[in-house]
Amino acid sequence: PIVLGIESSCDETGAGLVRGGRLLGHAVASSMEEYARFGGVVPEIASRAHLHALRPVVRQALAEAGLTLSDIGAVAVTTGPGLSGALQVGLAGAKGLAYALDVPLYGVHHLAGHVAADTLEHGPLPDPCMVLIVSGGHTSLLLVRDLARDRIVHLGDTLDDAAGECFDKVARVFGLPYPGGPAIDRAARAGDPRAVPFPRPLTGPRDEPYAFSFSGLKTAAARWAEGHAHGRLPVADGAASLQEAVADVLTRKAVAACAEYGVQTLVVVGGVAANSRVRSLAEERCRAARIELRVPPLRLCTDNGAMIAAVGDLLVRAGAEPAPLDVSTDPSAPLEYAALHPVAAG
Ligand code: ATP
Ligand code: MG
Ligand code: FE
Numbered sequence: 001p002i003v004l005g006i007e008s009s010c011d012e013t014g015a016g017l018v019r020g021g022r023l024l025g026h027a028v029a030s031s032m033e034e035y036a037r038f039g040g041v042v043p044e045i046a047s048r049a050h051l052h053a054l055r056p057v058v059r060q061a062l063a064e065a066g067l068t069l070s071d072i073g074a075v076a077v078t079t080g081p082g083l084s085g086a087l088q089v090g091l092a093g094a095k096g097l098a099y100a101l102d103v104p105l106y107g108v109h110h111l112a113g114h115v116a117a118d119t120l121e122h123g124p125l126p127d128p129c130m131v132l133i134v135s136g137g138h139t140s141l142l143l144v145r146d147l148a149r150d151r152i153v154h155l156g157d158t159l160d161d162a163a164g165e166c167f168d169k170v171a172r173v174f175g176l177p178y179p180g181g182p183a184i185d186r187a188a189r190a191g192d193p194r195a196v197p198f199p200r201p202l203t204g205p206r207d208e209p210y211a212f213s214f215s216g217l218k219t220a221a222a223r224w225a226e227g228h229a230h231g232r233l234p235v236a237d238g239a240a241s242l243q244e245a246v247a248d249v250l251t252r253k254a255v256a257a258c259a260e261y262g263v264q265t266l267v268v269v270g271g272v273a274a275n276s277r278v279r280s281l282a283e284e285r286c287r288a289a290r291i292e293l294r295v296p297p298l299r300l301c302t303d304n305g306a307m308i309a310a311v312g313d314l315l316v317r318a319g320a321e322p323a324p325l326d327v328s329t330d331p332s333a334p335l336e337y338a339a340l341h342p343v344a345a346g
Contacts, residue, residue, distance in 0.1 A: 001019070001072075001073020001074050001103070001316060002017055002018070002019045002024065002067065002071050002072055002073050002074075003017070003018050003019065003072075003073065003074045003075070003076055003106075003309045003312040003313045003316060004016070004017055004058070004061075004072045004074070004075050004076070004097070004305075004309060004312075005017075005018065005075075005076045005077070005108070005113075005305045005306060005307070005308030005309025005310065005311070005312055006054070006058070006075065006076070006077040006078070006090045006093060006094045006305055006308060007077075007078050007090065007110070007113065007303055007304060007305045007307070007308045008050040008054070008077075008078060008082075008086050008087060008089050008090030008091075008093075009078045009080070009081065009082025009083065009086060009087055009090070009110045009303065010041060010046065010082055010083060010086060010136070010303055011030055011031045011032050011035065011041045011046050011049070011086075011303075012028050012029070012030045012031075012032075012302065012303035012304065013028070013029045013030075013031075013049065013050045013053035013054055013057050013090070013305075014026065014027070014028045014029075014057060014303060014304040014305030014306070014307075014308070015027055015054075015057040015058040015060070015061040015305040016061055016304060016305035016306030016307070016308065016309040016310075017061055017062065017065045017067060017072075017306075017309055018120065018306065018309035018310050018312070018313045019313065020313070020317075021119060021120070021123065021124065021310070021313060022120070023120040023306050023309075023310075024064075024065035024067065025061045025062065025063070025064030025065030025066075025067070026061050026064065026304060026305055026306035026309075027056075027057040027058075027060035027061045027064065027305070028057065028299075028303070028304050028305065029049075029053035029056065029057050031045060031046055031049035031050075031053075032178075032179060034049070035178055035179075036177060036178045038178075039172055039178055040168070040178070041083070043083045043084075043085055043086065044085065046083055046085070046086045047083070047085035047086050047088075047089055050086055050089040050090060051089050054089065054090065054093045055093075057305065058093075058097075061305065069097075069101065070101070072097070072101055072103060073103055074098075074103050074104050074105075074106060074312055074316055074322075075094045075097050075098040075101070075103060075104070075105050075106070075312070076094075076105075076106040076107075076108050076308050076309055076311060076312025076313075076315070077090050077091050077093075077094035077095075077105070077106070077107065077108060077308065078090060078091075078108050078109075078110045078113065078308050079091060079107035079108065079109070079323075079327065079328070079329050079330055079333065080109065080110065080329055080330035080331050080332065080333035081109075081110055081111070081137070081330070081331055081332050081333045082110055082329075082331060083331065084329060084331045087329040087331060088329055091107075091327070091328075091329055095325055095327075098325070099325060104316075104322035105322055105323050105325065105327070106311075106312045106315050106316070106320070106322055106323055107323040107327050108308045108311045108312060108315075109311075109333055109335075110303075110308075110333075111133055111135075111138060111140075111270075111335060112147055112311045113307035113308045113310070113311050114133055114135060114269040114270045114307060115131055115133065115142075115144065115147055115267065115269050116147060116307055116310035116311045116314060117269060117296040117300040117301070117304070117306065117307035117310060118267050118269055118294050118295070118296045118300075119310055119314075120296070120300060120306055120307070120310050121296055121297050121300065122294050122296075125144060125147060125265075125267065126264070126265050127144075127145050127146060128143055128144060128145050128261070128263050129143075129144050129263060129265040129266070129267050129294075130142070130143060130144075130254060130257050130258045130261065130263045130265065130266045130267070131143075131144050131266075131267045131268075131269065132250060132254040132266065132267070132268045132269070132273075133269055133270045134162070134163045134164065134250060134268065134269075134270045134271070134272035134273055134278070135162060135163075135164050135270030135271045135272060136162060136164035136165060136168065136181075136270075136271055136272075137162050137164070137165070138157070138158070138162050138270065138335075139157065139158035139162045139163045139212045139214070139250075139272075140154065140155075140156065140157045140158075140335060141154075141155040141156045141157075141210045141253065141254060141257050142154055142155060142335070143155055143257075143261055143263065144267075146318075147311070147314060148311075148314040148315050148317070148318035148320065149318055152335070154335055155210040155257060156208065156209070156210025156211045156212065156253075157211065157212065158211070158212040158213060158214060159202075159211055159212065159213045160213050160214060160215035161213075161214040161215045161218060162214065163212070163214055163246055163250060163272045164181055164270070164271050164272045165214070166214035166215075166217055166218050166242075166246065167180045167181040167184050167242075167243075167246070167272070167275075168180035168181060169218050170184065170217075170218055170221040170222070170238075170242055171183050171184050173221060173222045173225050174187070174221075174225060174233065174235050174238055174239065175233070175235070176235065176239070181271060181272060181274070181275065182274070184239045184242065184243055185239075185243065185274075185275050185276055185277075187235050187236050187239035187240075188236065188239040188240040188242075188243045188276075188277065189236075189240075189276075190236040190240075191234070191235075191236030191237040191238070191239055191240030191241070192236075192237050192240055192241070193240040193241055193243070193244035193277075194241070194244075195234065195237035195238075195240065195241050196224055196237060196238060196241035196242075197241075198217060198220050198221065198224075198241050198242055198244075198245040199216060199217060199220055199245070200245060200248055200249050200252075201213040201214065201216050201217055201249060202249070203249060203252060203253075209253065209256060209257070209260075210253055210257055212249065212250075212253070214246070217242065217245055217246070221238065221242050224238060225238065243275065243277045243278075244277060246272075246275075246277075246278070247275065247277040247278045247280075247281040247282075248281065250268075250272075250278060250282075251278070251281045251282045251285050252285070254266055254268070254282070255285045255286065255289050255291065258289065258291050259289065263291075264290075264291060264292055265291065265292045265293075265294060266282070266286055266291050266292070266293050266294070267294045267295070268282055268293070268294070268295045269295070269296060269301065270301065271301055271302045271303070272301075273295050273296065273301045274298050274301040274302060279295055282295065
């Protein structure tokens, strides 16, 4: 069947259509611009924006694929984690469509979506593969055997801020526009990554090998900026140095995990996988360690509906139970039950 995927967990409203692991069409609307003056997503504004954008993005995705509503054979929707009100808008829309079209509904974990995004470009994930999820809310290392059957070993997480959160917060301190991650990436192009010796948190021999910490880095960046309070802040150097520190820690730990577990493929996903230095350093280090690197194309790194459709498609093909029509959202859905958790919530 053709699976329609709907994503509304944060500030992107996404719709995507996938059949047999192939992306047929997708569209994303973002309410990002609305948050520049607040410096972060405002949940109430996001919910309203999803309400306005949902029908248009579904229509656009169908138009791009050359399909109509009646071609849809299953609906997949993000049930969590994310903003409660935002998730509810997407879920209500998905339920309405599934009911009206009389097709099964699948609840999807947002992070399983980020992982599955890569399959739309590079095909099925090998068993096993190492997955580094780096996004606005998560920084996690997973050993994935089978995403659709929840055969996932959770190796480590951030103990405090996520990598994307660190970029977003430091960007504010540097006076860069929201969202911070892309702004840091752009500013860093003109900077020297060795200009500021930012720390590499939790990389010592006694530290947890697969735990991350980015709040200290955020504080170090703020201190460095304060040190220039009376002069011009060399933003490009600060951005390049911060980006280097984050990319260094992420790729070092991910490659070490591959070596320790004897895994030959590293998959880097989530919004921060769009970062140019994270991508280039991951490439360098994987090549040196003879590990295959997979990173989704830029447009599929940040939130979108195609990745949710990709999980729905995997679930359909794995013979998973659809969700009941009274399935609820789960704003803090745990990673361990990435694929099957939403079904249990019904
Ligand atoms: P989560 O997926 O954990 O629930 P989220 O959905 O808000 O959180 P994503 O959409 O996956 O997160 O990613 C958004 C994050 O990615 C933001 O923190 C943003 O700053 C960051 N990001 C996007 N592009 C880049 C880039 N080029 N460099 C660094 N960070 C980036
Ligand atoms: Mg977003
Ligand atoms: Fe996300």
